[in-house]
């Protein structure tokens with residue numbers, strides 16, 4: 001009997017000392033290799049996201065190729081040309097001496113846009129302008145996704161190569177937002193293909209209501225304007241030329257109206273879509289002061305320049321939406337804001353100007369699927 | 373919207389949600405609004421079909437998407 005007790009005691013002793021060793025060993029492993037293990041886990045996480053990005057990138061490229069093939073009966077296979085486009089780079093001007101840099105940026109972006117459009121026209125020689133504009137937009141989406149994928153891949157590989165935990169963790173932290181934006185882009189392709197208005201088109205939709213019956217004139221590249229009468233005021237209304245997927249050049253147009261056409265404006269009202277903050281409701285309307293226009297900033301600069309020089313107050317009306325809603329098919333919640341926006345425009349004109357004044361209303365945004 | 377609403381094919385997706393896209397044709401004379409499924413080529417301000425009430429030419433005044441309501 002005593003022998004048996006002794007044996008079980010000994011066995012218990014063995015197990016606990018074994019556990020002790022394992023515990024100590026794992027402690028040691030985590031101290032020495034802890035960061036590597038975390039690099040491995042984080043790296044796996046990013047690699048999964050990177051795969052998703054690659055799928056989206058490939059899909060957008062395929063969609064672009066399909067659109068070109070399906071629309072233009074393009075001469076020859078457009079695939080090589082499209083692949084070249086996706087790698088197209090725009091070199092921004094040097095900003096060591098920022099004086100006059102906006103003009104340079106504008107020049108560069110204009111040259112790029114012109115180049116893209118002429119190339120697309122060459123590939124789709126018989127297509128209508130709306131299809132050319134849709135092709136331009138789809139190419140732009142595909143090249144954005146291509147760029148996003150490339151940059152994420154760069155930091156992922158760099159982080160792995162240098163075993164940099166900090167670099168990888170930073171990348172992992174922003175991945176959900178990057179994926180969200182990429183998801184919005186890939187969803188936008190469907191809307192553009194069908195030529196449906198996008199959420200960003202709420203500005204042009206509002207403006208088009210005032211333009212229906214009046215004769216249209218082109219005031220800047222892809223930008224049209226009408227002159228009509230509204231409650232005793234002369235109302236100048238402008239938007240990009242629809243139903244093409246254009247954004248136009250509202251900055252140039254407003255500058256031209258004031259400085260070349262010598263119209264002494266008493267107020268400028270800009271209607272645009274604005275990114276909502278998380279928690280805000282889609283279709284909420286906000287009022288404000290200042291040039292309501294996104295993009296790279298050249299149009300905003302022109303409007304601010306000319307309005308401050310001529311002391312024209314600029315009023316803004318914003319319709320809130322998410323990035324996904326802004327570039328995919330127009331939601332009902334957003335169009336539901338129209339009545340409120342029209343009331344605000346009416347109030348602004350009545351309160352801030354008097355009869356005989358001249359008011360300019362600009363509907364800012366992509367005007368795909370919205371005529372005038 | 374007074375006219376019957378045919379259930380349109382599913383068009384437009386956004387994220388995980390499915391959407392139906394509708395075109396609204398409005399008669400400038402009597403104000404009658406007709407809601408129908410979006411067709412490729414539709415755009416706001418385009419001429420629509422003749423008004424079912426007074427026969428005047430209508431115009432497309434709105435295009436928007438509504439989430440697909442799942443049948444229970």
Ligand SMILES: [Zn+2]
Pocket residue numbers: 399400401402403404423424425426427428
């Ligand atoms: Zn009618």
